[in-house]
Amino acid sequence: MYRYDEFDARLVGERVAQFRGQVERRLSGELSEEQFKPLRLMNGLYLQLHAYMLRVAVPYGTLSSLQMRKLAHVARKYDKGYGHFTTRQNIQYNWPALVDVPDILDDLADVEMHAIQTSGNCIRNVTSDQFAGAAADEVEDPRIWCEVIRQWSTFHPEFTFLPRKFKIAVTASQNDRAAIRLHDIGLRIHKNDAGETGFEVIVGGGLGRTPYIGHTIREFLPKKHLLSYLEAVLRVYNLEGRRDNLYKARIKILVNAGGVEKFTDLVEAEWAAIRKSEIDLPGEEIDRIRAYFSPPDFEDLPAESAALEQKRTSDGAFARWLRVNTVVHKAPGYAIVNISLKPVGGIPGDISDVQMEAVADLAAQYSQDEIRATHEQNLVLPHVKKDDLYAVWQALTAQELATPNIRLVSDIIACPGLDYCTLANTRSIPIAQRISERFADLEQQEDIGELKIKISGCINACGHHHVGHIGILGVDKKGEEFYQITLGGSGAEDASLGEIVGRGLSSGDAVGAVEKLVDYYRENRQDNERFIDTYRRIGADPFKEALYAAA
Amino acid sequence: MKAITGNRLSDGAVVYLGDNDLWTEQKSEAARFDDGDVAPVLHAAQLRVREITDAYIIDVSADGAPAGRAIIRETIRGAGPTVRGDLGLQAECCA
Numbered sequence: 001m002y003r004y005d006e007f008d009a010r011l012v013g014e015r016v017a018q019f020r021g022q023v024e025r026r027l028s029g030e031l032s033e034e035q036f037k038p039l040r041l042m043n044g045l046y047l048q049l050h051a052y053m054l055r056v057a058v059p060y061g062t063l064s065s066l067q068m069r070k071l072a073h074v075a076r077k078y079d080k081g082y083g084h085f086t087t088r089q090n091i092q093y094n095w096p097a098l099v100d101v102p103d104i105l106d107d108l109a110d111v112e113m114h115a116i117q118t119s120g121n122c123i124r125n126v127t128s129d130q131f132a133g134a135a136a137d138e139v140e141d142p143r144i145w146c147e148v149i150r151q152w153s154t155f156h157p158e159f160t161f162l163p164r165k166f167k168i169a170v171t172a173s174q175n176d177r178a179a180i181r182l183h184d185i186g187l188r189i190h191k192n193d194a195g196e197t198g199f200e201v202i203v204g205g206g207l208g209r210t211p212y213i214g215h216t217i218r219e220f221l222p223k224k225h226l227l228s229y230l231e232a233v234l235r236v237y238n239l240e241g242r243r244d245n246l247y248k249a250r251i252k253i254l255v256n257a258g259g260v261e262k263f264t265d266l267v268e269a270e271w272a273a274i275r276k277s278e279i280d281l282p283g284e285e286i287d288r289i290r291a292y293f294s295p296p297d298f299e300d301l302p303a304e305s306a307a308l309e310q311k312r313t314s315d316g317a318f319a320r321w322l323r324v325n326t327v328v329h330k331a332p333g334y335a336i337v338n339i340s341l342k343p344v345g346g347i348p349g350d351i352s353d354v355q356m357e358a359v360a361d362l363a364a365q366y367s368q369d370e371i372r373a374t375h376e377q378n379l380v381l382p383h384v385k386k387d388d389l390y391a392v393w394q395a396l397t398a399q400e401l402a403t404p405n406i407r408l409v410s411d412i413i414a415c416p417g418l419d420y421c422t423l424a425n426t427r428s429i430p431i432a433q434r435i436s437e438r439f440a441d442l443e444q445q446e447d448i449g450e451l452k453i454k455i456s457g458c459i460n461a462c463g464h465h466h467v468g469h470i471g472i473l474g475v476d477k478k479g480e481e482f483y484q485i486t487l488g489g490s491g492a493e494d495a496s497l498g499e500i501v502g503r504g505l506s507s508g509d510a511v512g513a514v515e516k517l518v519d520y521y522r523e524n525r526q527d528n529e530r531f532i533d534t535y536r537r538i539g540a541d542p543f544k545e546a547l548y549a550a551a
Numbered sequence: 552m553k554a555i556t557g558n559r560l561s562d563g564a565v566v567y568l569g570d571n572d573l574w575t576e577q578k579s580e581a582a583r584f585d586d587g588d589v590a591p592v593l594h595a596a597q598l599r600v601r602e603i604t605d606a607y608i609i610d611v612s613a614d615g616a617p618a619g620r621a622i623i624r625e626t627i628r629g630a631g632p633t634v635r636g637d638l639g640l641q642a643e644c645c646a
Binding site for chain 2: 050051420426429478
């Protein structure tokens with residue numbers, strides 16, 4: 001893992017001290033709320049419905065046991081005993097007192113954590129594939145480049161006041177687990193015909209009230225030019241992006257309004273002008289960062305584990321969890337373990353301080369001290385020996401962290417919605433809870449197969465409803481909550497935007513609607529088709545009919 | 552009728568302007584104003600910058616319950632998240 005050098009440590013320390021002074025001046029009345037608000041947002045502190053909310057950065061979703069223990073400590077000491085993992089691999093606390101926040105940030109700084117780049121119109125915390133460094137299908141560890149981007153983007157003076165927030169995601173796999181086509185910039189590391197690795201650069205994706213799939217503006221960018229090229233993209237956006245209209249300020253509007261060719265020309269022209277300057281990192285600096293991400297010392301193990309096979313045969317519940325929640329690792333004899341934060345009837349992404357401590361223990365004992373947060377609001381133990389999987393499963397089960405539902409119908413993304421969020425029009429979490437209860441039967445879930453349900457409580461789309469195989473958007477109609485269903489979205493390598501299928505439904509009917517859609521899929525699927533495959537083959541109309549005609 | 556609400560500066564807790572001009576966490580203790588009288592009260596409340604933040608006017612019924620378009624929002628805001636009955640004011644009352 002990356003460890004802070006003296007500059008990182010000083011930067012974070014100075015920022016906490018600065019914010020402590022700003023909080024004091026706000027409390028004394030020296031600063032008005034108008035003056036203070038942008039300052040607190042620069043430190044991840046929002047005001048929500050019931051209280052303040054602090055969003056803590058988990059750069060590219062990677063955490064050590066020590067860091068997870070500190071997150072548990074913060075939940076226990078300053079909050080109400082839990083935290084909430086978000087769709088950007090960060091964690092949010094829902095109840096911190098303003099007066100405590102400087103102390104919280106001090107505590108976090110002790111373990112090289114902070115809340116920088118989690119809010120405001122800057123380049124936000126960079127996200128990545130949660131299986132980075134472990135995935136069998138990756139070209140290389142994308143976190144090296146995430147860290148390069150983090151260092152370049154943190155407090156970048158030219159990009160501190162962009163027209164709007166700016167999100168970058170990086171993957172190094174054909175199987176997109178980081179939703180790169182839905183980001184302001186998505187980067188995919190791949191090999192060209194000559195066998196060299198470089199970036200596919202995708203720009204202008206995003207959700208919200210005007211969703212777009214990103215456009216590839218460069219098929220292959222040599223890795224050494226990453227920063228100068230990113231700088232060119234950001235510079236064009238900073239100059240040309242709209243500042244007169246909040247709803248048209250994201251780069252997706254700039255790219256799509258003027259056309260992707262025009263945008264690409266502007267970027268290439270800017271890049272031609274600046275690429276020979278000293279923006280790109282020298283090779284030795286990249287090597288220095290790469291060294292932090294050298295693979296752990298994997299033991300030389302046989303590909304299969306006899307102990308595991310014996311348990312797989314004798315324990316059906318364990319066998320199901322293995323099938324659903326573990327993933328092939330690149331090292332023989334190892335596996336990637338998904339930790340579900342979606343128990344039946346639970347709140348997607350929520351985790352108690354006790355559970356955080358348990359995950360930290362497991363990571364320390366079984367996973368090379370590493371934990372990952374996923375953009376689907378789950379956690380991952382990336383490097384677990386197959387011999388240890390049974391023990392890990394038992395420990396996770398004891399903490400209600402072993403629900404075998406990864407990628408299945410109850411593995412739902414839901415924004416906090418009107419239960420917490422001041423922007424929301426409706427609640428989201430209760431819909432997720434009711435759906436997971438309706439589909440509680442694990443055998444049925446596994447039979448249904450991959451099905452991504454994503455729920456947002458307003459058009460800002462924090463719950464990614466546009467890219468749910470089934471998306472649910474909450475809308476307020478004269479003080480009543482209604483839910484609009486979209487079908488056919490995907491946030492993966494086959495990215496697509498869902499289509500609205502009809503009138504809004506009450507919360508009770510929305511859950512029933514999902515059941516009708518799933519039933520229709522099961523009756524009409526062919527071979528091993530997933531829900532999304534069947535939808536794409538037969539189109540929206542039969543599903544609409546199944547949903548509304550029978551009622 | 553109208554009432555004034557905001558978040559307490561020090562900890563963000565939801566508060567209402569009470570009859571005695573003090574802030575209270577109890578919605579039932581919120582002072583109620585006729586529609587035409589509330590604007591200057593809000594203005595005065597907003598000047599109390601060391602006490603609260605984000606003060607605004609809400610619709611309430613004659614007995615002080617949230618009313619009008621924002622009824623769900625204001626009910627949840629006052630009580631606590633509906634998905635965590637153990638948190639917020641809802642956990643403290645009526646136990």
